[in-house]
Amino acid sequence: MKLFFLKHKAYWRHKEFMSSVVFGTALLVISIVTNFYAGIYATEMASAPVTDIVLSNIRLYDVDAIFIYGPLVLWFFVTILCLRDPKRIPFILKNIALFVLIRSVFIVLTHVGPFPDQASFDYTSEMIKNFTFGGDLFFSAHTGLPFLMALVFWNNIRLRVLFIATSVMFGIVVLAAHLHYSIDVLSAFFITYTIFHIAEIIFKKDRDIFFHGI
Numbered sequence: 001m002k003l004f005f006l007k008h009k010a011y012w013r014h015k016e017f018m019s020s021v022v023f024g025t026a027l028l029v030i031s032i033v034t035n036f037y038a039g040i041y042a043t044e045m046a047s048a049p050v051t052d053i054v055l056s057n058i059r060l061y062d063v064d065a066i067f068i069y070g071p072l073v074l075w076f077f078v079t080i081l082c083l084r085d086p087k088r089i090p091f092i093l094k095n096i097a098l099f100v101l102i103r104s105v106f107i108v109l110t111h112v113g114p115f116p117d118q119a120s121f122d123y124t125s126e127m128i129k130n131f132t133f134g135g136d137l138f139f140s141a142h143t144g145l146p147f148l149m150a151l152v153f154w155n156n157i158r159l160r161v162l163f164i165a166t167s168v169m170f171g172i173v174v175l176a177a178h179l180h181y182s183i184d185v186l187s188a189f190f191i192t193y194t195i196f197h198i199a200e201i202i203f204k205k206d207r208d209i210f211f212h213g214i
Contacts, residue, residue, distance in 0.1 A: 024093030031100035038104040043135030054182040061176035091206040110138040119177035142170040144188035
């Protein structure tokens with residue numbers, strides 16, 4: 001416990017580190033707000049639904065608990081990882097923020113309506129109404145964000161496998177609930193891979209701190 005506090009003290013007294021965390025936090029807030037309005041716009045502009053090779057051939061499954069609470073568990077775990085080693089915080093914050101910003105652009109550009117037969121979350125609508133809108137489909141954040149964490153922690157084999165497995169599981173869940181088209185899920189892996197490598201370039205200092213510390 002003493003080592004834990006000493007590690008945090010060493011980082012939080014470092015001005016460059018604090019500035020990076022503040023900037024990352026601000027960027028994340030901006031990205032979330034942007035995503036909110038992008039989701040509203042895409043839902044208002046949504047066209048008719050389309051057929052899908054997966055959704056059109058599987059029945060609807062009740063997986064709402066995993067869909068809602070799975071991400072909460074995921075981000076609680078990521079928070080613990082950051083608290084255990086504060087050098088991870090800036091790079092993770094900025095990766096997530098960049099992911100959400102880029103996804104917001106895709107949401108605004110793509111207006112395919114939700115699949116007509118999909119899971120209903122009436123009893124938890126108040127919890128999720130500010131995070132999903134119905135028209136914010138392309139691409140799947142449930143699939144992409146865990147995969148992003150797999151790329152961030154790629155050098156840690158256990159975390160890599162855990163996050164990839166989580167990404168695949170969430171991809172299956174959103175398809176089973178008919179909440180995303182198959183292209184939303186499949187494309188998430190490729191787009192997320194690109195986002196991560198963009199983040200490595202534009203946030204190089206934070207990447208170096210993530211691996212080597214200050």
